[in-house]
Amino acid sequence: MQADLFGITYPPGLAVLRGFALAEAEALLTAVAAVAAVAPFRNMVTPGGHAMSAAMTNVGLGWVTDRRGYRYTAEDPLSGLTWPELPSVVRALGEGAAEAAGFAGFQPDGCLINRYIPGARMGLHQDSNEADMSAPIVSVSLGLPAVFLFGGLNRSDPAMKIPLAHGDVVVWGGPARLAYHGVAPLKVGEHPATGGVRYNLTLRKAL
Numbered sequence: 001m002q003a004d005l006f007g008i009t010y011p012p013g014l015a016v017l018r019g020f021a022l023a024e025a026e027a028l029l030t031a032v033a034a035v036a037a038v039a040p041f042r043n044m045v046t047p048g049g050h051a052m053s054a055a056m057t058n059v060g061l062g063w064v065t066d067r068r069g070y071r072y073t074a075e076d077p078l079s080g081l082t083w084p085e086l087p088s089v090v091r092a093l094g095e096g097a098a099e100a101a102g103f104a105g106f107q108p109d110g111c112l113i114n115r116y117i118p119g120a121r122m123g124l125h126q127d128s129n130e131a132d133m134s135a136p137i138v139s140v141s142l143g144l145p146a147v148f149l150f151g152g153l154n155r156s157d158p159a160m161k162i163p164l165a166h167g168d169v170v171v172w173g174g175p176a177r178l179a180y181h182g183v184a185p186l187k188v189g190e191h192p193a194t195g196g197v198r199y200n201l202t203l204r205k206a207l
Ligand code: SIN
Pocket: 112, 114, 122, 139, 148, 181, 182, 183, 200, 202
């Protein structure tokens, strides 16, 4: 295993592709804005009744949470309308990143879009609502930088801190597919592409 430029050595199944989405960043942000015009960002509620600090929307099959639990839905519960289609620029980037990380043939059917304002965070969790765990998760960072926390298969395993910048793409699958991960509270900042926020696009194969 080789250490990256931050001196971090990643566990098997985890890849950090620095700047992989830079060339498409503008097109991705345009797509996000178009999605949000139809399916607005909202702060969903966990089954425990807490509003999530990251605001979310979806394309394709959509990940949702409410008092009834976590699940994938074809429709946006806010509008009753089908979530917007997975934009081709998002799909192509996800497929390319998965292939570059050693997961050729990834066929995403949904993408969760997270929007973080300063202070917003995501607690350690597993992505475990998908049917097919042989498909990886592809996660694209846009705008303000964040610290990604990546742990092990148990919640109590120590988590490494991975700095993520605009255009970075993280892929995890295989032995790392069910690793606990999260995002440290976003720091205040200003990014030329997004202003005071960070977006994260997380492509999945839900079914
Ligand atoms: C997630 O785990 O859904 C979010 C990851 C991120 O925002 O980088």
